[in-house]
Amino acid sequence: MSPPVVDISVVVPCFRGESSLPELCARLVRTLEARHTPFEIILVDDSARPALWAVIEKLAQGDEHIVGVRLMRNFGQHNATVCGFRHARGRWVVTLDEDLQNPPEEIGALLARAEQADADVVYGLPRVRQGPGWRSLASRLIMVIPRRVMRVAFDISAFRLISGRVAAEVARSERHDIILDIYLSWVTDRITAAEVRHEHPEGLRSSYTLGRLVTVFFNLLFNYATFPLRLASVGGFLLSVLSAIAGGVVVFSRITGTITVPGWASLAVAVLFSSGVTLLGVGILSEYVARIFLQINQKPQAVVRQATNTSRLTVAEPRAEPARQETLHGHR
Structure with a gap:
């Protein structure tokens, strides 16, 4: 018997969240319990450090909604997020950082925007971006490539709401250097954004150094842009x-x-x-x-959104999804 489908799966790639994860999970649980629908929180340990896994184990033992997934070594944020997709069962999948920059209370704004725009992917864009000036400038420059490839008019972020159908399709990818956002745009063109609050906790230190940002830039330029x-x-x-x-x-x-x-x-x-x-x-x-x-790059040939006479289909649909007007959807 297949496990029951939950309403929202939250996937959090973790690298150095020993101090922030307890507060993040508490706020996530309060926010999602207020919706009175089934949910799950998937913490993916991408650090290969015993201290972080001990925190995740303790959180999972204290709340049945929390699931811990420990990777063998550090594979990178996007790889860890896709690994979380493979364990997610939700009709909607939320991704956010572990460092409390993305307030869990703003998930409702993403869901409202998805319903309003009939979207498959909604990015949470900060109303006022916090953080060091040089890093914000570098991030904005790097965003030029995904904006061009994805054909969107806004910057992307790690705070995303993704339909379960799209997340399941992305989870099939086996690229070792996947850029999640590019792959999302290959699966669907129903991508939009919503303004959300952005926090910058005291003592926060980003794991994306200048060297890592340069690496991401070249990965985007030569792996996903023609x-x-x-x-x-x-x-x-x-x-x-x-x-x-x-x-x-x-x-x-x-x-x-x-x-x-x-x-x-x-x-x-x-x-x-x-x-x-x-x-x-x-x-x-x-x-x-x-x-x-x-x-x-394994760009999808075509992705079915909905079909008539489903009893004749030989492949089961991976997840439930609200009915849409459109019958078929393929890549651009």
């Missing part, structure tokens, strides 16, 4: 055209007598021609690499 490949493709084509034009100018100048140095024209044409062919080849190769890149 922009560099497209740039090489277009640049190679344009430069090959310019090389052909320049070669024609050299030949015309030799015929009209403007160039009188013996052998210079033939050498220049040979160099320009070979360079043009090489650059054109680079452009063509970049187009093939871009397609291989998307295949390796």
